[in-house]
Amino acid sequence: MTSPAPHPLDTVFAALADPTRRAILTMLLEDDMAVTDVAHPFAMSLAAISKHLAVLADAGLITQEKRGRVKWCKLEPDALRAASVWMQGFGQFDPVDLDAFERFLASELPEDSEI
């Protein structure tokens, strides 16, 4: 609370700078997930994933709703809008190049065996 509140783009870009967090976002593109299920494909502790999810939530990229004892994670793609707009200012980047996206998606998803 005492910190001078960083620019929203700071937290969004910082959240996106980690491959684990980008992979999580990609997974959530499919469907909402519980924390434990998010953690499953990764070779790291549940606590680590919990922290990553907190970072994503702080950036507004996901929301977490606790239902019963399981906490559901939901993608909030609108949080990317400001960042996307900022980048668009530097040029028009193939607004809808889904082929390229599929390639990135494939290269970013955890391989289940190892990340």
Next chain:
Amino acid sequence: MTSPAPHPLDTVFAALADPTRRAILTMLLEDDMAVTDVAHPFAMSLAAISKHLAVLADAGLITQEKRGRVKWCKLEPDALRAASVWMQGFGQFDPVDLDAFERFLASELPEDSEI
């Protein structure tokens, strides 16, 4: 050199996560600049700006060409393409909303700048 070479998106997003570096990119949108001139509007040492420029260059977001004793910094907006494509995969974000960009530009430029 021993590090396992991070994903390109890691370095690009990490570079964008700092407001000083985003401001530098915005300045370079206007024109190529020398390191000293880049540093001028900021309230920090030249060495600090030099480091920021190294981060941007490492991410491929700028190139630096030394001509005489002055090193010119040039924006390389193509480096944003992969990041932009990645984000577009989460939704179409107003591909060309330049009004919004102008607002962000105004809010991101260093205060005393008349660049």
Next chain:
DNA sequence: GGGATCGTCAACCGGTTGGTTGAATATGCG
């Protein structure tokens, strides 16, 4: 109640980041 599951908290650790200073290296110029 009691045990298993879900998730976070707290403390710790090594590595990185963003900044500082002061010295060093080029280069241009009178």
Next chain:
DNA sequence: CGCATATTCAACCAACCGGTTGACGATCCC
């Protein structure tokens, strides 16, 4: 040459990051 300008290098520092482990509070279910 000798000095000013342009930029980086090196060492240092506090703060942050990404990860671990172990203990803990909730919640479900028998």
